Amino acid sequence: MSHSAGTPGDITRRQMLRRIGMSALIAGPGAGLLTACATGGGAAPASSASPAASAGGAVSAKNPFGVPANAPLEVVIFKGGLGDGYAVEVHEPLYKKAFPQAQIKHVATQQIAQTLQPRFAGGDVPDMIANSGTDLMDNAALQKEGQLLELTELWDAPSIDDPSKKVRDMVAPGTVESGLIDGKPYLMNYVFSAYGLWYDSALFEEKGWTPPKTFDEFKTFAETAKAAGITPFAYAGKNAAYYAYWMILISAAKIEGNQILVDVDNLVDGVWQRDAMKQSAAAWAEIGKHMDKSFEGLIHTEVQLRQNQGKVALYPSGSWLENEQKAQTPKEFKYALTPTPSVTAADKMPFEAIRAAAGEAYIVPSKAKNPRGGLEYLRLMLSKEGAKGFTEKSGNITVVTGAADGLELTPGNASLSAAQTAAGQNIVTFSSFENWYKEFETELRKQTNALMFGRISADEFCEKVQKAADKTKADSSITKQKRTV
């Protein structure tokens, strides 16, 4: 990261994320999403409009990676909550415009691993992959096998909107860092998400409820909601147990500070049995008691539909939720975000703290037939036009600063920006173990369900998860990763 020009070398992750919190998503009509560029400079008038001097050579100002103009490009998109319209209707046409001779092959799938694993093994890989979903490929394993193209070149390439700037300077701080494996950038995390508890503000208003600020209030609220015939809190155990462990991790970080999440990622001995983790697990397990057992057998969209039907009050998720439910949400339903309640009075972070991070990894395989094209495709995604189109098509905000300027804010996004303003510099950090250690993550999901549906105590939960972490740490066949911030 030392060669990073636009980002001061000494900036910490906390500071970067604080800047997002402070500068991005300022509410109000006309206010831009992620308006202010983190490095301070506003986007200069795009000079790329003037034809680049020399377009004859393979590498030019307009074609910094030297993409062969007629080489075909294959793009594989995970067709989940974001759909694949953003690729078909926005990014691929942008690429086609830049390289009219290029044939673009578009593949949409939910089974990324099943579709691509054999192709990787066979050396017949696509040029760009949206590696996401339940069946995503293990990025760390891909990197270890030398299958991923390092993206330093991408981040250092000139931005399409302002060739005098590098791509890395056009994205929210922390974006590049969140895609590091072994200290080098391999993942382009594109979607900017905030996590917390989502609710229907219209319903709360009607009932005269306010979201709980502490777990004591949460318990009282749970009784109130139950009395009104509404499940106070629920998540989908069948396929989305991670929504629940996110909450446990966020609360633990609020109690002890972000270091605990860094230590979780680094598989530090005993991290799962620290007081903060135990307190957090116990607090959430207490809430879990108010949840109907049946939620363990539902998938996320089924639970989300129940929330839309007014049967669930608070639902843990990320900011993609509103868009994911777009078709199912009644028009009087207004999504709103509230931070996770405080566990103790001595919490290191205030109630307002939320988790916000760049996610949804896009990768370029190193052994692709047209990896330069893959890089160029990513660069196009990171242009303002590409990012704005993405937000329009998918309803999700990207890491590209200022790209969503002028777009109208939905209730959920308005609430999100208000929450971010309130959070200020209190941003809970991201977790990397989900990408690094799939096996451990699977065990954590299992134990989270066991904890939240009352089969084990918080102490047992912490003990079992610690055991799983120790097992991963001792497993010589798993490459260990490190993060510092």
Next chain:
Amino acid sequence: MATDTARKPAARPSAPAHVRRRRKNPIGAFGVLSHLALLVWAILIVGPILWTFLSSFKTNTEIFGDAITLPASFGWDAWGRAWEKAHIGQYMLNTVFVVACATAGTMLLGSMAAYVLARYTFPGNRLIYFLFVSGMTFPVFLALVPLFFVVKNLGLLDTHLGVILVYIAYSLPFTVFFLSAFFKTLPTSVAEAAMMDGCSHTRTFFQIMVPMAKPGLVSITIFNILGQWNQYLLPIVLLTGNVEDKWLITQGVANISTNAGYEADWPGLFAALSMAIVPVMIVYIIFQRQIQSGLTSGAVK
């Protein structure tokens, strides 16, 4: 023996009803309980399938409301969506083509191998036999990744020919196991007589043994058709997302099932399910007697 008896059962039971009525034999407690048990099971079978059909006309809210209600209105929106998005028709045609070819190939090659292994002694017979039989016991998807390379190196990836050959290969173990047992039960005398008359081995097989083995062949044919029709893992690997137009029906159903989860379109899912079920049910109802006796007659012997 098997040849004669296998066809009988379906034709027989209709008679007793009249007989009983004529004899004024009252249905006793036993009869009532029997009917009750049978009826309950019949409802257990038909209920879920009927429910799937009805659900394709419901809205999401109705689906997640009271399960035992009729849809408010019968619109075909969900069917339209499923037809358009899930390409059920195309997948159905693909599957018919692949399964027809693969089953034909399986039967030809499988019966040839089974016959030789069952009726001829030669060094290596047992070895080859157990090689085939052990294939029944190995988990298919463990071979998926190596298999992918084999198919790819032969240039057959993403082709129906590749799927057909692989289907044949993976259907051989059970086919050979079953048919060789069947050939062993056939009398040797006829074949011997044919050979005495100067019939070649090949002619003896095709003109004498195959007709004699018909019940076994029919049953294993139907067995293979069903098995291959329902195959799920192999097409996922062998027909990748690159060739969606070549996909088979189970891939299509699985895909729309995942889609429904992500896009929250449950009526569409149930419509697609219904679309996949209906043709199979029609074929089954038309040929139910052949299917039933075919599937089971060989096993009885």
Next chain:
Amino acid sequence: MRQGKYPFIVGFLAAPVLLYVVFVVSPYVQAFYISLTDWKGISANPRFIGLENFTRLFDDEVFWAAVRHHGVLLLVMPLATLVIALFFSFLLNLGGGQHGGRMAGIWGSKVYRVIFFLPQVLAVAIVGVLFQAIYRPDETGVLNSLLGKVGIDPVGWLIDPDIALLSIIGVMVWQAVGFYVVLFSAGMSSIPPDVFEAAALDGAGRFTLFFRITIPLLWDTMQVAWVYLGIAAFDAFALVQVLSVDRGGPDNSTTVLPMEIWRTAFNFSKFGYASAMGVALFFLTITFAALTLRVTRRERIEF
């Protein structure tokens, strides 16, 4: 005019054996080799690690949970299927009492048989998706909705660790019974009528007929049935994947080896370890198959 025996044998075996070796044997042999490596399934550089994967199996509790479940499946699934199928096929074929010494089936038996067999022609993938809605754990599930009508609280069919595996077995039985009803019906109709006549003359009732005559005479067919069902008990992959909580849960209570192999290979990228599990599954299945084949070996019948 007569071909030699060996050219004929070679001619008949060449194509099937070639196809089989190329598409089945060679991938499996490779899988055996992979089980001795730490292959990640991505690049072509597996490292040979000997039996490490196998020693690791010994203290993998998920692996043992899966093995136990195969034990349960092997016991409960065939037994339940056989009992139900025998009962129904008896009712359908002989339950109508006897008329002039001839046993008759119950009224409507043909329709019942058509209905019972129906699930057999549906793809497992379809059946799985269908049962998601049947087993849904709250009152919107079909089963729980029915229970609710008679005042019973919703049952967590797939979320209660104590009954989740049984619920999945229930689906397998649901799908299988019809096949065996038809199979046993065919078997019963091949029992010579004079056997029943003789028994009827001796004053045997329906229960005697069932336990003393039908079952012993169907013994061979039942053994065949057990082989089929046993092989099915080692699979169950599609149903577990589609139906269970978090694919094999809750708390590993429904996981089976194919599920773990799939997860280990495709989610954890540990193809070496997954292959080792596959080899273990192979030996389990082959043991079962060898035992059953020994029991049910058919003698060559000479006329």
